[in-house]
Amino acid sequence: MKTTYILLLCILGAALFSTAVCNSSTGPDDCCFKYYPRRIRKDLIKSYYMTDYRCPRAAAIFVTGDKGRHICVDPSLSWVEGVMKSLDEKSF
Structure with a gap:
Protein backbone atom coordinates (compact mmCIF):
# COMPACT_ATOMS: atom_id res chain seq x y z
CA MET A 1 0.00 0.00 0.00
CA LYS A 2 2.84 2.39 0.89
CA THR A 3 4.52 1.68 -2.44
CA THR A 4 1.36 2.69 -4.32
CA CYS A 10 6.17 10.43 -8.11
CA ILE A 11 3.75 10.54 -11.06
CA LEU A 12 2.09 13.67 -9.69
CA GLY A 13 5.48 15.31 -9.13
CA ALA A 14 6.60 14.48 -12.68
CA ALA A 15 3.38 15.94 -14.10
CA LEU A 16 3.79 19.18 -12.14
CA PHE A 17 7.45 19.44 -13.08
CA SER A 18 6.72 18.98 -16.79
CA THR A 19 4.13 21.80 -16.77
CA ALA A 20 6.57 24.12 -15.04
CA VAL A 21 9.26 23.35 -17.60
CA CYS A 22 6.87 23.88 -20.54
CA ASN A 23 5.66 27.25 -19.26
CA SER A 24 9.16 28.64 -18.89
CA SER A 25 10.14 27.98 -22.50
CA THR A 26 11.17 30.93 -24.58
CA GLY A 27 9.58 31.58 -27.92
CA PRO A 28 8.51 34.44 -30.13
CA ASP A 29 6.23 36.99 -28.51
CA ASP A 30 4.43 38.28 -31.60
CA CYS A 31 3.61 36.10 -34.58
CA CYS A 32 1.20 36.81 -37.41
CA PHE A 33 -1.06 34.12 -38.80
CA LYS A 34 -2.86 36.30 -41.34
CA TYR A 35 -2.16 39.65 -42.96
CA TYR A 36 -4.31 42.77 -42.83
CA PRO A 37 -5.97 42.80 -46.28
CA ARG A 38 -6.15 46.56 -46.95
CA ARG A 39 -3.67 49.36 -47.43
CA ILE A 40 -2.96 51.59 -44.42
CA ARG A 41 -2.34 55.33 -44.72
CA LYS A 42 1.30 56.18 -44.11
CA ASP A 43 0.51 59.06 -41.75
CA LEU A 44 -1.25 56.69 -39.33
CA ILE A 45 1.81 54.46 -38.87
CA LYS A 46 4.29 55.58 -36.21
CA SER A 47 6.67 52.60 -36.18
CA TYR A 48 7.11 49.01 -37.27
CA TYR A 49 9.00 45.87 -36.38
CA MET A 50 9.51 42.49 -37.98
CA THR A 51 8.29 39.20 -36.55
CA ILE A 61 3.94 44.69 -37.69
CA PHE A 62 2.89 48.32 -38.04
CA VAL A 63 2.16 50.25 -34.86
CA THR A 64 -0.38 53.03 -35.25
CA GLY A 65 -0.09 56.27 -33.35
CA ASP A 66 -3.71 56.88 -32.42
CA LYS A 67 -4.37 53.85 -30.23
CA GLY A 68 -1.12 51.93 -30.58
CA ARG A 69 -2.68 49.11 -32.56
CA HIS A 70 -0.39 46.41 -33.93
CA ILE A 71 -1.30 45.42 -37.50
CA CYS A 72 0.29 42.51 -39.37
CA VAL A 73 1.13 43.19 -43.02
CA ASP A 74 2.92 41.32 -45.78
CA PRO A 75 6.48 42.70 -45.99
CA SER A 76 6.85 41.75 -49.66
CA LEU A 87 10.03 55.21 -41.42
CA ASP A 88 13.67 54.09 -41.54
CA GLU A 89 14.72 57.35 -43.23
CA LYS A 90 12.72 59.40 -40.73
CA SER A 91 14.47 57.74 -37.79
CA PHE A 92 17.96 58.89 -38.93
Whole structure:
Protein backbone atom coordinates (compact mmCIF):
# COMPACT_ATOMS: atom_id res chain seq x y z
CA MET A 1 0.00 0.00 0.00
CA LYS A 2 2.84 2.39 0.89
CA THR A 3 4.52 1.68 -2.44
CA THR A 4 1.36 2.69 -4.32
CA TYR A 5 1.28 6.06 -2.58
CA ILE A 6 4.94 6.69 -3.35
CA LEU A 7 4.38 5.76 -7.01
CA LEU A 8 1.37 8.10 -7.27
CA LEU A 9 3.32 10.87 -5.61
CA CYS A 10 6.17 10.43 -8.11
CA ILE A 11 3.75 10.54 -11.06
CA LEU A 12 2.09 13.67 -9.69
CA GLY A 13 5.48 15.31 -9.13
CA ALA A 14 6.60 14.48 -12.68
CA ALA A 15 3.38 15.94 -14.10
CA LEU A 16 3.79 19.18 -12.14
CA PHE A 17 7.45 19.44 -13.08
CA SER A 18 6.72 18.98 -16.79
CA THR A 19 4.13 21.80 -16.77
CA ALA A 20 6.57 24.12 -15.04
CA VAL A 21 9.26 23.35 -17.60
CA CYS A 22 6.87 23.88 -20.54
CA ASN A 23 5.66 27.25 -19.26
CA SER A 24 9.16 28.64 -18.89
CA SER A 25 10.14 27.98 -22.50
CA THR A 26 11.17 30.93 -24.58
CA GLY A 27 9.58 31.58 -27.92
CA PRO A 28 8.51 34.44 -30.13
CA ASP A 29 6.23 36.99 -28.51
CA ASP A 30 4.43 38.28 -31.60
CA CYS A 31 3.61 36.10 -34.58
CA CYS A 32 1.20 36.81 -37.41
CA PHE A 33 -1.06 34.12 -38.80
CA LYS A 34 -2.86 36.30 -41.34
CA TYR A 35 -2.16 39.65 -42.96
CA TYR A 36 -4.31 42.77 -42.83
CA PRO A 37 -5.97 42.80 -46.28
CA ARG A 38 -6.15 46.56 -46.95
CA ARG A 39 -3.67 49.36 -47.43
CA ILE A 40 -2.96 51.59 -44.42
CA ARG A 41 -2.34 55.33 -44.72
CA LYS A 42 1.30 56.18 -44.11
CA ASP A 43 0.51 59.06 -41.75
CA LEU A 44 -1.25 56.69 -39.33
CA ILE A 45 1.81 54.46 -38.87
CA LYS A 46 4.29 55.58 -36.21
CA SER A 47 6.67 52.60 -36.18
CA TYR A 48 7.11 49.01 -37.27
CA TYR A 49 9.00 45.87 -36.38
CA MET A 50 9.51 42.49 -37.98
CA THR A 51 8.29 39.20 -36.55
CA ASP A 52 10.72 36.67 -35.13
CA TYR A 53 12.35 34.19 -37.50
CA ARG A 54 10.71 31.33 -35.54
CA CYS A 55 7.22 32.49 -36.52
CA PRO A 56 5.47 30.43 -39.19
CA ARG A 57 5.06 33.45 -41.48
CA ALA A 58 7.30 36.46 -41.96
CA ALA A 59 5.49 39.72 -41.35
CA ALA A 60 5.97 43.39 -40.60
CA ILE A 61 3.94 44.69 -37.69
CA PHE A 62 2.89 48.32 -38.04
CA VAL A 63 2.16 50.25 -34.86
CA THR A 64 -0.38 53.03 -35.25
CA GLY A 65 -0.09 56.27 -33.35
CA ASP A 66 -3.71 56.88 -32.42
CA LYS A 67 -4.37 53.85 -30.23
CA GLY A 68 -1.12 51.93 -30.58
CA ARG A 69 -2.68 49.11 -32.56
CA HIS A 70 -0.39 46.41 -33.93
CA ILE A 71 -1.30 45.42 -37.50
CA CYS A 72 0.29 42.51 -39.37
CA VAL A 73 1.13 43.19 -43.02
CA ASP A 74 2.92 41.32 -45.78
CA PRO A 75 6.48 42.70 -45.99
CA SER A 76 6.85 41.75 -49.66
CA LEU A 77 4.17 44.19 -50.85
CA SER A 78 5.52 47.32 -52.51
CA TRP A 79 3.47 49.78 -50.41
CA VAL A 80 4.67 48.08 -47.20
CA GLU A 81 8.29 48.31 -48.34
CA GLY A 82 7.74 52.00 -49.12
CA VAL A 83 6.30 52.71 -45.68
CA MET A 84 9.13 50.83 -43.93
CA LYS A 85 11.73 52.70 -45.99
CA SER A 86 10.09 56.02 -45.15
CA LEU A 87 10.03 55.21 -41.42
CA ASP A 88 13.67 54.09 -41.54
CA GLU A 89 14.72 57.35 -43.23
CA LYS A 90 12.72 59.40 -40.73
CA SER A 91 14.47 57.74 -37.79
CA PHE A 92 17.96 58.89 -38.93
